Amino acid sequence: MSFSFFTADSSTGSEVLTPTDAARSLWSSNQMHGVALSGAMSRAIELSVTRTDLRPARYTLDMFRPATMDPFTIETTLVREGKRLCLVDARLIQGGEAKARASTILLAPSEDPDGDVWRPVDDPTPPESVPELTEPTVPWFASDAPWSQDFADHQNAGRKQTWQYAVPIVADEVASPFQAVASIADATTMACNWGTKGVQYINTDITLTLARLPRTGEVGLRGERWTSSDGIAVGVATVFDRDGVIGQTMITSLSNARRTVDFHEHDFNDDGSRTSRA
Structure with missing residues (x-):
């Protein structure tokens, strides 16, 4: 796989x-999707x-303006640093305007107490x-239909699960475990938002909480509520990898039924390209 979501240029500083x-x-066609945007924000915070x-334990992304397919920068700010905690904020700037913001709390691992909770x-478990x-490949899904990479199979009212490998955020880089899970989040x-007529809600944010990072770039999500x-x-949704559950995600979304994403009309290839079913 040679494709990525972004190319990077630091020649201007x-x-x-x-x-x-x-x-x-x-x-x-002139808007970035949230997987790419979240990957870029988590990468900037991590760097x-x-x-x-310390390791990331909570990541929140607010997407309050559409980020277009134009170049952008990301500004990060260290809000608080202590012995066991670090808080970092980030803003995506495009055309002189903030399009998204993110916040991450990093915590120091220690030992679990001995009480029962x-x-x-x-x-959920990885698909056998x-x-x-x-x-990276075309994502796998399960619903009322068994695991497959055919999106049309899963355009139903069943409970959804997905299993996928993270796309590199920037060309010639391997996505770190944090970038992988933050993008796939x-x-x-x-x-959660995919039903019988497609995806009719557009999410405005992501909150990802992590007890630990994924072991590799493989990450699964299972809709819970x-x-x-x-x-x-x-x-x-619950977040899991091949060794078990690692955290959860939550999104809030707005109805966007006038621009429904209907997967009876779209298909995908392993190289990241898209094709029409029409």
């Missing part, structure tokens, strides 16, 4: 990221932290029918 076609949204004794007994992934909309009222929806 500040790094400028330029979206590739793999970052293009299905909502609009701004020099300490190796309730936990679910029906945790999918071989171990070592590079945007696929919570596919686990979804509710909507008056065109506002909330979805929650």
Whole structure:
């Protein structure tokens, strides 16, 4: 796999990221999708932290203006640093305007206490029918239909799961475990907002909480809760890898039915390109 979401240029001093076609949204031809945007923001935050004794535990992304397919920069700010905690904020700047913001809390690992705490007994597991992934492919999904890479199979009202390998954020780089899970976290909309007529809600944010990072670039999401009222929806998903559950995601979304993403019309290739089913 040679494709990525962005190319990087630091010749002017500040790094400028330029979206590739793999970052293009299905909502609009001149809009970046959230997987790419979240990957870029998590990468900038991760690169701004020099300490190796901390790891990301909570990541929140607000996408309050459409980010277009134009070059942009990301500014990061160290808000608070202590012995066991670090808080970093970031802003994506495009055309002199802020398009998104993110915040990450990094915590120092220690030891779990010895008390017993309730936990679910029906945790999701990796799909046995999918071989171990070592590079990006078309995402796998399960719903009322079994695991497959055919999106049309899963345009139903069933509970959704996805299993995928992270696309590199920037060309000639390998996505770190944090970049992998933060980018794939945007696929919570596919686990929660996808129904019989396609994806009819567009998510405005992502909150990802992590007890640990994924072991590799393979990450799964399983929809757990979804509710909507008056065109506002909330979805929650479990995040897992081949060794078990690692955290959860939550998104809030707005009705976008006039621009529904209908997967009876779209298909995807392993090289990141898209084709029409029409």
